[in-house]
Amino acid sequence: MDTVRDIMNKKVITVDRDKTALDAAKIMTQYEIGSLVVVSNGKPVGIVTERDLVRKVCTIDTISNKIPLAEIMSSPVISADPDLPIETAVQRMFNNKIRRLVILDNDKLVGIVTASDLAKYVRTRSLLDKMFR
Template identity: 30%
Template sequence: MKTVKNILQNKSASIYSVNPDTSVLDALQVMMDKNISALLVMEGIDLKGIFTERDYARKIILKGKSSKETKIKDAMTSDLKTVNPGTSIDLCMQIMTEKHIRHLPVKEGNQVIGMISIGDLVKFVIEDQKQTIEQLQSYISS
C-alpha cells in the first residue's frame, strides 16, 4: 500500500510556519519567498491552523480587511484535517476531495513532520502509474 511516508521521502523536510500573532502581510511575504500557497500556524510545536491563499482571498480581500493589521489567527483555518505517515494515498485523496482542501498537515503523534498538497499526490500517482506501465511493458516484451 502506498502511503504518505512514500511522498514525504521525496520531499524537502522543511516545514514552513508562522505563529498566530503574525500579520497576514508578513505571512504572505513568507509564502512568496518560499513559493508556497499554504503555511502552517504553530505555537511552539502545537499546530493551531493553516493559512492558505484561499483564506487570504475569502477572509481578507473580499471582506476588505487590512493585511498589515489583521493577525493570522483571525484569518486561518483552525478546523484541520491531519494525516500520519501511514495514511494511504487513496484516503488522502478522498479527504481532500470531500473537504475541498488542497493541503494536509502530517503528524506523527503530536508532532508535525510535514505537509502534503494535492499536487504532491497527483505527482506521486502519475509516477507510480508510470512505473507500473513500464513494468507491464517489460513483462509483456520478455
C-alpha cells in the same frame, strides 16, 4: 502499500498564530509557497493559504498588517499519521474539501501532502505501470 510518508514534503514552513496576514503573505512570497501551517507553542492550530489571503483579506477594504492570522486561518487542522495509506489520505482530503493535509507523528509536525504531491504520485505510478507491462 504506499503511505503518505513516501510522498510528503518534510520541509514545512510555519508561521506563529500571533502574526498578521501581511506577515504570512511575506513568508509565502519569500519561500514561493502557497500555504503555511499556523502554529501556537509549536503545535499546528490551523493553515493559511493564498486563497485565504485573497478571499478574506484582499476582497475587503482593510489593512493586511492589522488582520491576525487567527481570523483568516482554516482551523482545526485536518491531519494524518505518516503511515496512513495514500488512498485513505486522498479520501480524507476529498471528504474535507482540502488541498493540503498536515502530517503529524505523535502530535509533532513532520510533513505536509498537497494535491500536487498526489498528482505527481499518480502520474509516476501510471508511467511505471506502463513501462513494466
